[in-house]
Amino acid sequence: MATTPDGGRPDEWARHWQYPGVPGLDLLRARYVRHAFSRHSHEGYVLGAVRRGIEDVVMPEGTIRARPGTVVMINPEVPHSAHAGVPEGWSYATLYPSAGLVAAIAEEETSLRGTVAFGETIVDDESTARLISAVHRAAEEGNALAADSLLRVAVARLLRRHGRSLPQRAPRSAGARTAAAAREALLDRMAAPPTLEQLARELGTSPFALLRAFKAAYGMPPHTWLTNARVRAARRLLESGTAPGEAAVVVGFTDQPHLNRHFTRIVGVPPGAYQRERARTYKTGGAGRP
Structure with missing residues (x-):
């Protein structure tokens, strides 16, 4: 069941949920027009694919414009906010894989070790954007095999292309x-x-x-x-x-x-x-x- 973000805007809707077939994953599929995300961070990763419109994502290094065909990648605990980049707003599919799930995929499918991160915040990658939407469709259809498979392919692809291992922490100041x-x-x-x-x-x-x-x-x-x-x-x-x-x-x-x-x-x-x-x-x- 989709809901309007404030309970009363028929042109906006959202569904934020978990699919038991893929542990360690939250999903958000939504259309926002006036809704804006305040500054916040996540314990896990964010992988977002805009389907229509433009989302402006405000990162520490500046604002990025997420359009159809792009993939937004946000690492754990990185503060950000977001709002519509055009009057008609944006619709998108977002995956929130846990740090443990991403680490397991990195260990199995890449040479990355230790704490992994995405080195870029946004990339033009229409095929992976379609994969992110496909994970949602498979989960909503109750197809655990497809949802799990597509998620792992998408995350592994992004890690191989844009992932890096974080250096060990220096002593705190x-x-x-x-x-x-x-x-x-x-x-x-x-x-x-x-x-x-x-x-x-x-x-x-x-x-x-x-x-x-x-x-x-x-x-x-x-x-x-x-x-x-x-x-x-x-x-x-x-x-x-x-x-x-x-x-x-x-x-x-x-x-x-x-x-x-x-x-x-x-x-x-x-x-x-x-x-x-x-x-x-x-x-x-x-x-x-x-």
Whole structure:
């Protein structure tokens, strides 16, 4: 079942779901016009193929224009946002393979070792874009063999052409250590976080020094990062069956409308629709839109 992102725009629809036949994969197929994704990041990878229109994706290095025939590749924890690049918006198919799934494909099918990443954010690759859409079609038809096969072919192809192994991490600087400590403090006190001044004082630094260190480490200021972390935590609660209103309070949002607004702007669908998809048993197609 597809849903409108805000529950009431008939020209926009989205389906964000998991297909049990391919563990470690989330799927999003949608058409957006006025909807915009706020700045966020993912724990796994993003592989997107626009079918119609143009999506503007705002990356740390600048804005890229995703058109039909291109593939967008975003690595884990890279902050980004997105919005329509033309008045008529865009429709697309996106795959969210987990880090473990991509690592397993890299080890089996490439010479890449260690932590792998895509060296480019967008490439012209119409055949792989079609493969990404084909994974969606196979999953919606309940064809696990085809969905799994097509996904592995697409990921392996992109890794061979554009993948690289990340170098081992250098020792953290003092600023990076401060940012990491701030991150852990925010995770521990997600429902009642300190102010920037309080957090800086606890960590023995100044508010602006902490702000600069955190943005350098995570690509977002602490308050934006915390909203993203709260939505991630809410997703896990929704997947376990927690009601959206209860999940909102647990992760620190004021109420369910507060959760709805931020969840939709990051995930692409409202929390209720997200939870309903997780609770379904997928057998055949007909649940999405063309």
